[in-house]
Amino acid sequence: MKAVRFLVAFILLVLASKLASATDPSPLQDFCVAINDAKNGVFVNGKLCKDPKLATPQDFFFSGLNVPGNTSNQLGSVVTPAIVPGLNTLGISLVRIDYAPYRGLNPPHTHPRATEILVVVEGTLYVGFVTSNPDNRLFTKVLYPGDVFVFPVGMIHFQFNMGRTNAVAFAALSSQDPGVITIANAVFGSESAINPDVLAQAFQLDKKIVDQLQSRFWSDSNYGV
Numbered sequence: 001m002k003a004v005r006f007l008v009a010f011i012l013l014v015l016a017s018k019l020a021s022a023t024d025p026s027p028l029q030d031f032c033v034a035i036n037d038a039k040n041g042v043f044v045n046g047k048l049c050k051d052p053k054l055a056t057p058q059d060f061f062f063s064g065l066n067v068p069g070n071t072s073n074q075l076g077s078v079v080t081p082a083i084v085p086g087l088n089t090l091g092i093s094l095v096r097i098d099y100a101p102y103r104g105l106n107p108p109h110t111h112p113r114a115t116e117i118l119v120v121v122e123g124t125l126y127v128g129f130v131t132s133n134p135d136n137r138l139f140t141k142v143l144y145p146g147d148v149f150v151f152p153v154g155m156i157h158f159q160f161n162m163g164r165t166n167a168v169a170f171a172a173l174s175s176q177d178p179g180v181i182t183i184a185n186a187v188f189g190s191e192s193a194i195n196p197d198v199l200a201q202a203f204q205l206d207k208k209i210v211d212q213l214q215s216r217f218w219s220d221s222n223y224g225v
């Protein structure tokens with residue numbers, strides 16, 4: 001009985017420490033405005049930061065997320081990140097996503113370093129994510145203006161505009177650098193192709209179809225923020 005209790009406590013502890021390390025490390029200063037040149041800079045957490053005495057409101061400001069992105073591309077969607085120097089080390093980021101009517105798709109992808117929370121402000125989006133093996137459960141929902149959906153860190157997820165109008169969403173992510181892995185691009189469009197035998201067997205496809213998939217131009221609307 002004691003051993004079981006110890007085991008449960010130990011597992012909880014391991015889980016807790018994993019959760020604690022699932023986001024960016026907490027900063028040890030108010031802010032760390034990112035700069036590119038070393039003049040007037042200090043190193044914090046291995047990054048070059050502006051001397052806090054020289055920081056201005058402009059460092060925490062971004063303008064233009066009211067402007068629709070251009071969705072005239074293969075996927076009919078575009079991600080516009082808010083680029084704010086003062087976000088550096090704060091463990092959060094923000095994007096606007098535009099989707100063309102009927103077809104705008106933010107294709108299946110994952111963020112290895114961030115949970116995402118998305119709010120729809122215009123249009124109708126069919127969204128979802130799939131859980132890890134072995135269950136691979138699909139959590140899905142149709143979203144309307146004002147609706148919010150969460151994509152847990154690392155899960156493969158997507159958004160699709162199934163409506164007759166443009167759709168617009170804003171999403172916050174729990175890392176300043178969430179990372180993006182777009183599944184189709186990574187698997188079939190890697191720079192220097194994966195051996196088609198591997199993909200034919202993995203996806204149970206004829207090799208000709210794999211060749212076809214690999215020769216496609218894989219576009220990616222998903223800006224790495």
Ligand SMILES: *[C@@H]1O[C@H](CO)[C@@H](O)[C@H](O)[C@H]1NC(C)=O
Nearest residue numbers: 068069070071072073074078
């Ligand atoms: C949108 O992108 C397309 C394709 O790149 C381009 O032809 C078009 O001029 C752009 N539209 C605007 C309003 O910038």
